[in-house]
Amino acid sequence: MSTATAQEQLFRLPDLGEGLTEAEIIDWKVAVGDTVSIDQIVVEVETAKAAVEVPVPYAGTVLRLHAEAGGALAVGEPLITVGERASGGGEDTGSRAGELAAERYREEEQAGSGNVLIGYGTGHEPVPRRRRRRTARTSAGGAAGAPAEHAPRAISPLVRRMARDHGIDLTALQPSGPAGVVLRRDVEQALAQGGGSPEEAAPRAEPVSSGPVRIPLRGVRRAVADKLSRSRTEIPDATTWVDLDATGLLQAKKALEAAEPGRRIGLLALLARICVAGLRRYPELNSSVDTERREILRHDEVHLGFAAQTDRGLVVPVVRDAHRLTTVQLAAELARLTELAREGNLPPDRLTGGTFTLNNYGVFGVDGSTPIINHPEAALLGVGRIADKPWVVDGALAVRRVTQLSLSFDHRVCDGGSAGGFLRFVADCVERPATLLADV
Missing domain, CATH: 2.40.50.100 (RNA polymerase II/Efflux pump adaptor protein, barrel-sandwich hybrid domain)
Structure with missing residues (x-):
């Protein structure tokens, strides 16, 4: 024994x-x-x-x-x-x-x-x-x-129950997991395509439920949902916006890339550089509110967050000490963090501690938005798509590259004057990038 x-x-x-x-x-x-x-x-x-x-x-x-x-x-x-x-x-x-x-x-x-x-x-x-x-x-x-x-592998009970509840035949699905394992996403895909695999010919003995597909909020999506809900609950926000001619910024982008062969300097990096300069002029927007102590915390450092869409959902990587970086360095750091975000490899300390967020939702083909502030920050700048539009230049009508900027701000940290001043400064720098030379 x-x-x-x-x-x-x-x-x-x-x-x-x-x-x-x-x-x-x-x-x-x-x-x-x-x-x-x-x-x-x-x-x-x-x-x-x-x-x-x-x-x-x-x-x-x-x-x-x-x-x-x-x-x-x-x-x-x-x-x-x-x-x-x-x-x-x-x-x-x-x-x-x-x-x-x-x-x-x-x-x-x-x-x-x-x-x-x-x-x-x-x-x-x-x-x-x-x-x-x-x-x-x-x-x-x-x-x-x-x-x-x-290695002995089996379909998880969660996947089996989900398939059973919706009348999905697991044997008819094309598995996407290692070693031929059917995953939850395979069942969800079958539901999105009409409830079953195209190869399934025999009628089901039981009717398929016509109810909604319930997808639990968890992981990154739950964190985003919690943060946005908290932002809407705690922050008395306001939004102001402006249309502007971005032709000058696009010309500056080409000039910088020509001066830096082999280095790609995207529009996000230029906008980040402008935002940092604007926050130095209007530090009220680089703040957060301690609700328990009823204090405004004005931050010396600019830790710039930027929205990045990934397969796991929306994440906001943070460029630490963005005020210490040149435009070229900002471009490199933005590219590095974006790649890490898409791979799911961002360390936790690069997803927290931001003091201001930049959101380029124009990449989705939309003109404008009323962005939700990334709690506990005090402001967020949104950028719409850049499109050809008629614009008056020196009294004459011309076709220019036009975009819209939207600034959402916490009305507890500043009034419309400061918010409007920041937004106007950013707009002027986009239209006339040479304006930034005054702060160099």
Whole structure:
């Protein structure tokens, strides 16, 4: 008769960044019975800021996973239990691990997305680490580099229930997950196409529900929803706008790119440079409000946020100390952060701490908007599309490149005079970029 002893070590969900209180389990990288080493990635989670790969600070055998894929955990709650097993007899530990692994299921809804890697110091505190290349592991043994197709995988109960509730035949779907796993997005796509796979010919025994598709708010989308709701609730905002001739700014862009061969300087970088100069003249807009202490906090540094659309939703990366950067440096940093955002690799500290936000919604082909302030900031500048329009130049009608700027501002930090002054300064710089030379 075999005996076994285990010294259990419980690892709790660590603090993953500023202001983050919980995370959603996206994908377990190990199963019960797997052998893990110190600092091995065991789970991928999604916070309100980014996707994060979490390593375990212990070595041993996985005894328990405390949450299922799709579930949420608060910081400090049990995540995984690891133990040191000592076999005393004839039990085939490899077979046992395989049996335990066969009971595993996980939802692969975010497979292939970019993520952030963290590590742990000697006290198990989170510290930044370099990203590692993912390697497949067998569910039975956890060995890196093993063929992924040998790992027992199953469709998660969440996906099965969603398909069952809407009358979707899982066997008729084209799976998009690794090793042919049907993911939640596959079911959602089938619903969007009319409720089932085109190849499904046989009629269903039960009628398909005609009710709405319920998509839970979580991860980045939930964080955005919470922040926008809070902004609308707490901030008495007002919006002012102006139409202007952007022909001069486009000419300046071409001149700068000609002077800097091989370097692309986009319009967003030029607008960012102008905004920084405007905030130096009108510092009221580079503020936030402490509602509990009833104080206005006027910031010395300009940490410029900019809206970036990604597959995971709208995110606002932050350019730290934008006032210290040249136009060329701003262009490079904007491009770098945009790429990280689209890959899902933005670290949490690059998604917080902004003092002013720039939103170029003109890339979506719209002329104007009344943008919502990015709480807890005090103002946001929106930029519409640049289009050919008739414009009066020196008393004569001409075709010019025209755009619209919209400024939403917190009426608690300034009045219409300061907001209008800032917007007019920005507009003048767009129309006559040489105006910026006065601040150099």
